[in-house]
Amino acid sequence: MITVEELVVRYGSATALDGVDLEVGAGEMVALVGPNGAGKSTLVDTLSGVVRPASGRVSTEGRFAHVPEGRQLFGDLSVEDNLRLGAWKVRDRDPRHVYGVLPDLEGLRGRRAGALSGGQQQMVAVGRALMARPDVLAVDELSLGLAPKIVDDLVRHLVRLNREEGMAVLLIEQNARLAFEVCSRAYVLEAGRVVTAGACDELARGSAVARAYLGGGVAP
Amino acid sequence: MRSAGVWAVLAVAAATLALPLVLDSGGLAVYVQVAVSASVVVGISLLMGYAGQVSLGQAVFFATGGYTAALVSQAGLPTLAGLLAAPVVAALCALVLGLPLLRLRGHHLAFATIAVHLIFLAVVAQTDALGGSTGLQGIPLLSLGPVEVSTNQGYAYVAWAVLAVVVVVARNIVRSRPGRALRALATSETAAASSGIPVGRYKLTVFAVSAAFAGAAGGVFAFYIGFLSPGMFPVSMSITYVVMAVVGGLGSVWGAVAGTALVTVLVHYLGVLGTLGGMPDYAPSVLTYAVYGLVLVLTVLFLPHGVLPSLADWWRRRSGAREGRDRAGEEEREAAPA
Amino acid sequence: MIALLAHIVSGLAIGCGFALVGSGLVAVYRVTGVVNFAQGMFAVVGGLCASAFLGAGIWHGAAELLAVAVAAAVGAVTGLLALGRPGTAPMTALIVTLAVGFLAYAVLVAVFGDTPRSTPGLPGMTSLLGVPVRRHHLLVIGVTAVVFLALWLFLTRTYLGKALTACASNPYAARVTGIPVARMAQFAFVLAGVLGGVAGVLVAPLRPMSFDSDVTLIVHGFAAAVLGGLTRPMVALAGGVLLGVVEALVAGYGNAAYQTTVALVVMLAVMIWHAARRPSLHQEVTV
Secondary structure, eight states, X not given: OEEEEEEEEXXXXXXXXXXXXXXXXXXXXXXXXXXXXXXXXXXXXXXXXXXXXXXXXXXXXXOEEEEOTTOOOOTTSBHHHHHHHTTTTSSXXXXXXXXXXXXXXXXXXXXXGGGSOHHHHHHHHHHHHHTTOOSEEEEEOTTTTOOHHHHHHHHHHHHHHHHHHOOEEEEEXXXXXXXXXXXXXXXXXXXXXEEEEEEHHHHHHSHHHIIIIIOSOOOO | OHHHHHHHHHHHHHHHHHHHHHOOHHHHHHHHHHHHHHHHHHHHHHHHHHSOOOOSOHHHHHHHHHHHHHHHHHTTSOHHHHHHHHHHHHHHHXXXXXXXXXXXXXXXXXXXXXXXXXXXXHHHHHOGGGTTTTXXXXXOOOEETXXXXXXXXXXXXXXXXXXXXXXXXXXXXXXXXXXXXXHXXXXXXXXXXXXXXXXHHHHHHHHHHHHHHHHHHHHHHHHHHOOBOGGGSOHHHHHHHHHHHHHHOTTOHHHHHHHHHHHHHHHHHHHHHHTSTXXXXXXXXXXXXXXXXXXXXXXXXHXXXXXXXXXXXXXXXXXXXXSSOOHHHHHXXXXXXX | OHHHHHHXXXXXXXXXXXXXXXXXXXXXXXXXXXXXXXXXXXXXXXXHHHHHHHXXXXXXXXXXXXXXXXXXXXXHHHHHHHHSSTTOOHHHHHHHHHHHHHHHHHHHHHHHOSSOBOOOOSXXXXXXXXXXXXXXXXXXXXXXXXXXXXXXXHHHXXXXXXXXXXXXXXXXXXXXXXXXXXXXXXXHHHHHHHHHXXXXXXXXTTSOBOGGGHHHHXXXXXXXXXXXXXTOHHHHHHHHHHHHHHHHHXXXXXXXXXXXXXXXXXXXXHHHHHHHHOGGGSXXXXX
């Protein structure tokens, strides 16, 4: 669903991504982890077409949607308007199917998006991306600044969509423990390069990744 | 190869001195106009390229200088005192205006300076001491000691001498430590402020210096033309100065002079073309506006660093890694905004 | 008392023109961050075209609509030039719109000459609460009210209008969501052309218009719009109307030569006060 080959992205003279290869297959749930500033968000921005590659190739199959880091809602508009704008590229602008997945949103539909709590905003951001009826969804830093219970809830919804509707997911996380729990495969990005990739359980057993991202003694 | 630069400067200086002797009267008028306008444009180029500020009201300081020179001379004081007072009064006005106005940035400052321009015109038109809307007549000729400057050739030398002073002052500012700090200011005011540069004071200083340049030019203009009225300083005049600065390359001192010369000469000779037989009577103004518009659009879209810095760049690339490049050219390029 | 009301009505009418020009500035600024210096010129194009079309014998109504359409087309061309290159900085785009203004001067003088033109508006007088007022003044106020109502409904009730607001609210999110921000910006310029054109058509019978009338119009429009931080069309309406009334009162009871000056001083005071209060709101704009 997502194919990235030899991707190089530069901001002026700084190189943000340096020859990255990555693939997400149909129905897969893949994690992309790495420290702050590794280039994770740049990679998704390139998939969205917001950032242009200096060289290499990115392609997405089917409909692609993106939950950007930091929610990035349209703060002046209502929750329902935020959702409906997510459907710009598809004909059907009825948010009912999203209310089916995230029922809490229906109660918030008239509220101004900028006035919501962080967890509620993240839910709107996910909902807005789901409005595009994506075949593959990239979620950038879902857990950032949210209480664990709220994160668990949102992740459960994503996993359900993945299992039941076959929506492929690319989960970009600083919190590798969370990502490894729900994903089958993972890529580790550091300073613009993929340093390791493989099945999550193997990576979690590998001492280097475990020490760097999972914080010492983690049971696989 | 530093001497190559020195020779180039000497050649330019010799040509500058020789030109008034060979130009016809029309050409001489353009020659004076280039020097007068270039003095204003060098100031704008510093202001926009170094302090990151836009002034769409620079003609106000030009007019202030003109009126100051006229009033001082008409009060019976030596005309030279009038010429010297012109930049001082203009700079003082800029300090007073700049204190509140320079809190504004970008578009807000641009419109604030237009507003100041319109207010200035309205106030002058209502002030009898300044001749009201009919203007000040009978400004005496400029006297330098016993010598009265009465010919257009004489004014050409005065105007270019003033421009020479302006260029020297501007180059010194650019090369000074505050000048280098100012470059940082144009790029990012926040970054400059956080590195301890007194942003506000530097901006105000550049604003005042650019006003002094304009005031000096206005003083020369007053003696040269002999009368002043508010109708001579429309808002579009301020905007044409910005056009010249952008065309020449913001932040480039020589670029400002080159941009002014290019635009002025183009406008003048196309204007002459417009007065030829068979052309409708509105042709000159149509051609003038078209030149300003086209030159500006083409520069901004295709030579965003301005004509002279782009030319210098091209020359350097052509001559490759040859040693001993023209130092002046190098600095011009560095001065252009990235 | 009657004189006061008459001044207020005529001030309201001219203020409506300022408000329309100001809302055109807002339309472009909120989506693109560009202050469109050619906005006053859109109004001049509207006014001069209306006078030419009427002179050519086209009916009232049709002539004005056609003039607004021409202004909209000019808006589209301005947008193409100002935003033509991706990554053009707002201040560069401002300079491009200055250049467009000069080019427009050349075209306008070539087509319409350089003498001011006026159009016959709605003729005659009528009585409002016992006060005699020009019927054209009431027409201007009425049309402006309808235009702003339509603008408000468009921005708050339609999908396209909300997408425009979304681009203004968070351009990055708009791009991520797949809203074509560049096309929306282009659309904003067309909208600005329409608003400017309507202003010109309405104002031409009140004040004779020549190619360089754009300076006063744009400055007043900016003054009206800056009250709302250049992003709120309804505040631009209030600001424009306020400026118009203040100017009419200054002209009526004080010195007509200072009517514009008073409005400009108010604008400067508001801007400086804004900047002193919320310095962070004035984003950095480099050339």
